[in-house]
Amino acid sequence: MSSVQIRDVRKSFGNFEVLHGVSIPIEDGQFVVLVGPSGCGKSTLLRMLAGLENITSGTISIGDRVVNNVQPKERDIAMVFQNYALYPHMTVGENMGFSMKLRGESSDEINKRVKRAAEILALSPLLDRYPRQLSGGQRQRVAMGRAIVRDPQVFLFDEPLSNLDAKLRVAMRTEIKELHQRLKTTTVYVTHDQIEAMTMADKIVVMHDGIVEQMGTPLELYDKPENQFVAGFIGSPSMNFLKGHVRVNGVAAFEGPNGVKLPLQNAPVASDGRPAVYGVRPEHFTIADDGAEAEIIVVEPTGSETQVFAKVGGEQVVAIFRERHQFNPGDKIRLKADPSLVHLFDEATGKRL
Amino acid sequence: MAVMAEPVVVPARRSSLWSRAFESRNFLGAMFMVPAIAILILFLAYPLALGLWLGMTDTKIGGVGRFIGFGNFVSLAKDSVFWLSVFNTIFYTVAASIVKFAIGLYLALLLNERLPFKSMVRAIVLLPFVVPTVLSAIAFWWIYDSQFSIISWVLLKAGLITRYIDFLGDPWNARWSVVAANIWRGVPFVAITLLAGLQTISPSLYEAANLDGATNLQRFRHITLPMLSPIIAVVMTFSVLMTFTDFQLIYTITRGGPINATHLMATLSFQRAITGGNLGEGAAISNAMIPFLVAAILLSFFGLQRSRWQQGGRD
Ligand SMILES: Nc1ncnc2c1ncn2[C@@H]1O[C@H](COP(=O)(O)OP(=O)(O)OP(=O)(O)O)[C@@H](O)[C@H]1O
Numbered sequence: 001m002s003s004v005q006i007r008d009v010r011k012s013f014g015n016f017e018v019l020h021g022v023s024i025p026i027e028d029g030q031f032v033v034l035v036g037p038s039g040c041g042k043s044t045l046l047r048m049l050a051g052l053e054n055i056t057s058g059t060i061s062i063g064d065r066v067v068n069n070v071q072p073k074e075r076d077i078a079m080v081f082q083n084y085a086l087y088p089h090m091t092v093g094e095n096m097g098f099s100m101k102l103r104g105e106s107s108d109e110i111n112k113r114v115k116r117a118a119e120i121l122a123l124s125p126l127l128d129r130y131p132r133q134l135s136g137g138q139r140q141r142v143a144m145g146r147a148i149v150r151d152p153q154v155f156l157f158d159e160p161l162s163n164l165d166a167k168l169r170v171a172m173r174t175e176i177k178e179l180h181q182r183l184k185t186t187t188v189y190v191t192h193d194q195i196e197a198m199t200m201a202d203k204i205v206v207m208h209d210g211i212v213e214q215m216g217t218p219l220e221l222y223d224k225p226e227n228q229f230v231a232g233f234i235g236s237p238s239m240n241f242l243k244g245h246v247r248v249n250g251v252a253a254f255e256g257p258n259g260v261k262l263p264l265q266n267a268p269v270a271s272d273g274r275p276a277v278y279g280v281r282p283e284h285f286t287i288a289d290d291g292a293e294a295e296i297i298v299v300e301p302t303g304s305e306t307q308v309f310a311k312v313g314g315e316q317v318v319a320i321f322r323e324r325h326q327f328n329p330g331d332k333i334r335l336k337a338d339p340s341l342v343h344l345f346d347e348a349t350g351k352r353l
Numbered sequence: 354m355a356v357m358a359e360p361v362v363v364p365a366r367r368s369s370l371w372s373r374a375f376e377s378r379n380f381l382g383a384m385f386m387v388p389a390i391a392i393l394i395l396f397l398a399y400p401l402a403l404g405l406w407l408g409m410t411d412t413k414i415g416g417v418g419r420f421i422g423f424g425n426f427v428s429l430a431k432d433s434v435f436w437l438s439v440f441n442t443i444f445y446t447v448a449a450s451i452v453k454f455a456i457g458l459y460l461a462l463l464l465n466e467r468l469p470f471k472s473m474v475r476a477i478v479l480l481p482f483v484v485p486t487v488l489s490a491i492a493f494w495w496i497y498d499s500q501f502s503i504i505s506w507v508l509l510k511a512g513l514i515t516r517y518i519d520f521l522g523d524p525w526n527a528r529w530s531v532v533a534a535n536i537w538r539g540v541p542f543v544a545i546t547l548l549a550g551l552q553t554i555s556p557s558l559y560e561a562a563n564l565d566g567a568t569n570l571q572r573f574r575h576i577t578l579p580m581l582s583p584i585i586a587v588v589m590t591f592s593v594l595m596t597f598t599d600f601q602l603i604y605t606i607t608r609g610g611p612i613n614a615t616h617l618m619a620t621l622s623f624q625r626a627i628t629g630g631n632l633g634e635g636a637a638i639s640n641a642m643i644p645f646l647v648a649a650i651l652l653s654f655f656g657l658q659r660s661r662w663q664q665g666g667r668d
């Protein structure tokens with residue numbers, strides 16, 4: 001186990017810079033999730049950690065050692081690839097023991113470690129099978145087993161669950177988290193699924209177009225997104241954004257599209273008339289007589305909750321209610337956002353106000 | 354009704370036999386196979402059967418032969434030139450195939466790396482394969498010429514030898530010389546096919562092995578070689594068959610000389626049958642190649658049976 005320091009790391013492919021100075025401190029034993037939309041450079045950063053890509057500038061250290069020029073095989077890192085990269089000509093057991101075999105350890109020791117890893121991952125009955133004879137979830141576990149057997153300084157996962165069906169994904173999510181609690185190995189986990197990020201991470205790093213937008217615990221990111229991108233990315237369904245102006249006439253308020261009045265707890269200083277974006281999460285809407293008028297477009301009950309798509313001041317918003325309402329498309333309701341849970345962003349920069 | 358029925362009924366009655374035949378799956382199936390079967394019989398089965406039968410007669414050019422059973426084989430068994438040609442063929446095949454495999458694999462690995470002017474280098478590698486065999490054989494014939502050999506000239510100028518090498522006059526020199534020509538001609542096929550095989554190996558396997566701590570050599574030994582083995586089996590079977598039955602190179606460069614030192618079974622067969630006029634004996638020599646070829650095919654058939662890791666299951 002080791003801490004990992006990523007300091008002002010940049011990466012260019014030819015003249016095309018994909019990472020523009022990324023700094024991420026990772027504590028020993030932490031489970032860090034890199035999350036962001038497709039193409040933002042998550043895999044690239046992970047591969048640089050593993051040593052599979054050169055570092056254009058900046059430094060990466062593992063423990064106390066700067067590893068910029070250290071070969072992948074000397075970094076003592078195990079990686080679970082998105083396509084698992086299992087060796088097709090080796091059995092599950094051979095796959096898992098391969099790294100130990102290369103290090104020339106005795107076959108007794110290899111067997112012992114492989115057996116133990118197989119037990120942890122419930123792979124014991126499959127040790128003699130070939131990867132072709134496994135299901136997707138089993139392959140995923142073998143890939144993890146290969147990493148566990150190594151007992152490395154750092155685990156790297158690159159979207160390991162993206163090939164699995166929804167149900168298995170949820171199950172494996174829990175398994176990986178459990179495994180981490182048990183082994184306490186520093187882990188960097190890449191995903192573009194914010195729910196995976198929220199549920200698994202000690203620390204989430206939200207990336208976008210080659211920069212870090214924000215990092216923090218899942219709840220910090222949910223409660224206090226630093227900018228509109230993070231606000232929209234974290235949480236499902238996404239936060240509603242309404243453009244308008246801040247109004248301070250004795251009491252702070254927000255004038256939304258077509259003059260809709262929305263409540264604000266307190267306005268930023270000297271901000272009367274300032275153009276801004278009003279952000280409210282679907283789950284923070286309530287039905288109240290003093291709410292803004294909304295016309296229902298679509299109602300989607302999921303059983304545990306009901307998603308309501310409605311128009312507020314001509315703009316579409318989503319609201320989620322846990323209690324059951326009898327809504328029909330075309331109905332007029334009054335939606336009110338809890339002012340203490342509302343977010344305000346600068347319209348031009350997207351920064352939190 | 355009657356007006357409409359008429360044109361339907363009349364042609365139906367006239368062609369009832371044909372139309373019924375053409376609606377039968379079996380008849381149609383047989384019809385579709387006729388051209389393929391005819392071609393196979395005419396150009397493969399018939400010559401093979403004729404060759405087998407010829408090998409059991411004492412047919413000479415211009416004469417009608419008698420059936421003499423295994424007479425030709427009995428006399429060949431006592432014929433030292435025949436046994437020399439068997440030895441030559443095996444030596445030629447084994448030596449050329451091993452070196453072709455080694456050089457071909459090396460080139461394939463090289464071409465699979467990031468390389469400047471990659472596509473141009475690949476095109477150049479294919480050149481020996483594109484040149485007509487006889488043309489390249491003639492080029493080799495010049496290269497090996499006892500007075501004009503460029504190799505001898507270069508070595509002499511470099512001070513490495515004192516007199517011209519007699520490439521084609523000495524039995525072992527001649528054998529190695531034709532082997533070298535065969536290698537030059539056969540390497541591109543091996544290299545390009547193995548390269549195609551290398552490119553099917555997922556790069557992430559190498560990355561995984563790299564993280565697992567494998568050195569270059571270990572990656573080759575534990576990833577490349579096993580993943581490539583099915584293609585190696587196909588290529589080498591093909592290469593062995595083509596080398597074993599080679600005729601053009603030898604016939605153009607040495608005609609089997611000096612004193613039969615480079616005669617292969619194919620060239621000896623031709624010499625006895627066509628040049629010497631003993632069609633029966635020539636055919637018998639050709640037929641003697643069959644057991645070797647069948648053995649090679651069987652070997653690869655069992656080698657090619659998909660190994661366990663390739664069978665069953667999904668991707
Ligand atoms: N070898 C390469 N050469 C050139 N550009 C590359 C290369 N690899 C990645 N890129 C570019 O770098 C950017 C980041 O790619 P990366 O694979 O890191 O994205 P990602 O965040 O992992 O996305 P995804 O969620 O789709 O996997 C992309 O714009 C991609 O086109």
Ligand SMILES: [Mg+2]
Pocket residue numbers: 042043044159
């Ligand atoms: Mg990726």
